[in-house]
Amino acid sequence: MREDILRNLQQEIYDRCQKESNKFGIGCYYHIEAVVKNAENHRGSVSLTKNTPEELCVADADAISHFDSVPSLLYLAYVEKGMGIKEGKEFVKAKLARSFRKLSIESKKYYQDKFEKVMEVLG
Structure with missing residues (x-):
């Protein structure tokens, strides 16, 4: 503009x-x-330092939301993107791994167990 x-x-x-x-x-x-x-x-494709509590909160909330919406991610992979079983599973696992890496240190501690369980279910 x-x-x-x-x-x-x-x-x-x-x-x-x-x-x-x-x-x-x-x-x-x-x-x-x-x-x-x-x-x-707060752009997922760009890793910038979060300087304020608000930035950290929004970034963490976005990443955390992915662990509560695994069915939506599977729908995205299989229905909207038309991926095969293995490709879709890997797509979702990669998305969740990226989301987990972006969490603050405090949130990683809190969500470590949930992350591991979701990844275990996805195999």
Whole structure:
């Protein structure tokens, strides 16, 4: 997107955040900036350092959710991607392994057992 358009949008959002009519409270712009930063830093294909508790929380929640949605991952592999049995199983195992590697140290400790059990079930 053109930089001038982005600057105008940022200024418009900033101005709205400073008005008394803003439902989220005057000065809430820093929250919007934090959300944008979090979204930029939360890309599965890019491994970036998580600098804030919010970034760490979102990254961990995303990775953890994969362990609670194994049937959805299997559906993705077999139905949506049309993979064979072995290929689909390896796809799901690789996805879960990547997700586990991205967890914070604290979350790895907590989810280690679940990760191992899911991987054991998948064989």
